[in-house]
Amino acid sequence: MTLTHDFDIRYERRHTDSQMYSLYPEDVLPMHLAETDFTTAQPVIDALARRVEQGMFGYAAESGGFGEAVRHWLDSRFRLSIESEWVEYSPSVGSSLFFAIQAFSQPGDRVLIQTPVYHAFHSLIDNSGRIKAENKLKLRGGRYEIDFEDLERQLANPRTKLMLLCNPHNPVGRCWTMEELARIAELCLRHDVFVVSDEVHGDLAYRSFTHTPLPAVSEEIAQRCMVTVNPSKTFNLAGMRASAAILPNKRRREAFRIALINHKAVDRPVFGTVALEAAYLHGGYYVDQLVPYIEDNARLVGQYLREHVPGLELIEPEATYLLWLDARGLGLPAEQLAPYFMREAKVAFRDGASCGNGEGFLRMSIGFPREVLERALRQIGQAASKL
Ligand SMILES: Cc1ncc(COP(=O)(O)O)c(C=O)c1O
Structure with a gap:
């Protein structure tokens, strides 16, 4: 029997130790963060409850079940065939990016990113003594595209050693195609640049699009890349x-593991591993129901903005519950956009400028029950009508 999940259910999360709900005053809807307002999948809750029953929470073993659960997920969701031994535990995708920068580049090396991009890509490079190299994404006809000529120029610089790829892309919502990924892979191989592919949003490709894990492109790039995943966003x-x-290359895997050990990050959390394994082994039904719900939410936002807020334009998403809104038509200075909506609409957005190359844009999470999203839209519409 297939389980069903009710994404319409609302829970009062204030005063529940939630970072998302503790940052702003009580009357503000926190739509700035990459986190949903949905309860997790029932098999995860059940597995955690069973683990609590043990009453023993000493250091956790490095069980083979962890790599096996990841292998199963990538195979069943994306037909990506990997070996469970290629999988390393890491506390978070952000930590994996940090360890990868330590393991695969030296201070003074250039690390390439495609902007606008998830803000931590910037700070992780800036704070590690590496030099940030930028391949600016181009907005053409309402859709972001890669400037491949510039990409090649950046990769050809002999000091560029690493590329952090966001696949699918936060915040512009692109689900890179096999053709685009193949061109990126070919250029990185030609110029000997290692790629870290952040695929944390890969589960959330919309149904008309396909998420392609980077190693699926070719055996050559599989040996020259690392993929990071986490059930955190999805579940x-x-x-x-x-x-x-996931590091198919043994030498690279060992280098990554040394970085983990050196930062005392190798010990696994008792509950975290139970949650990941349950999500990846038994959570497919949840994603199958979550994605259409998010697509409907995105459609609702697009329709509402077209009808009621002409200066705020949705960049059509292909994946994720993070929407990228072009607010340049509202006539407000870029730095006043997020504060204006916070004050007048009681909605918190992420300021696009924090992603680099994103001035005049706002990022909005729609990982909310429909009723909450509808309320937010009304508040946004009323605030915009005062401009
Ligand atoms: C592209 C991307 N990578 C990583 C993260 C953070 O994931 P984690 O909590 O696993 O570090 C986020 C969250 O916003 C994200 O959007």
């Missing part, structure tokens, strides 16, 4: 601190 498990890094 609302960010507080569990258990994610996975």
Whole structure:
């Protein structure tokens, strides 16, 4: 029997130790963060409850079940065939990016990113003594595209050693195609640049699009890349601190593991691993129901903005519950956009400028029950009508 999940259910999360709900005053809807307002999948809750029953929470073993669960997920969801031994535990995708920068580049090396991009890509490079190289994504006809000429120029710089790829892309919502990924892979191989592919949003490709894990492109790039995944975004498990890094190349895997050990990050969290394994072994039904719900939410936002807020334009998403809104038509200075909606609509957005190359844009999470989203839209519409 297939389980069903009710994404319409609302829970009062204030005063529940939620970072998302503790940042702003009580009357503000926190739509700035990459976290949903949905309860996690029932098999995850059940597995955690069974583990609590043990009453023993000493250091956890490095069980083979972890790599096996990741292998199963990638195979069943994306037909990506990997070996469970290629999987390393890491506390989070952000941590994996940090360890990868330590393991695969030296201070002074250039690390390439495609902007606008998830803000931590910037800070992780800036704070590690590496030099940030930028391949700016181009907005053409309402859709972001890769400037491949510039990409090649950046990769050809002999000091560029690493590329952090966001696949699918936060915040512009692109689900990179096989053709685009093949061109990126070919250029990185030609210029000997290792790629870290952050695929934390890969589960959330919309039904007309396909998420392609980077190693699926070719055996050559599989040996020259690392993929990071985490059930955190999909299953609302960010507080569990258990994610996975997949490194098909043994030498690279060992280098990554040394970085983990050197930062005392190798010990696995008892509950996090239980949650990841349950999500990846038994959570397929949840994603099958979550994605259409998010697609409907995105459609609702697009329709509402077209009808009621002409200066705020949705960049059509192909994946994720993070929407990228072009607010340049509202006539407000870029730095006043997020504060204006916070004050007048009581909705918190992420300021696009924090993603680099995103001035005049706002990022909005739609991982909310429909009723909450409808309320937010009305508040946004009323605030915009005062401009
Ligand atoms: C692209 C991307 N990578 C990583 C993260 C953070 O994931 P984690 O909590 O596993 O570090 C986020 C969250 O916003 C994200 O959007």
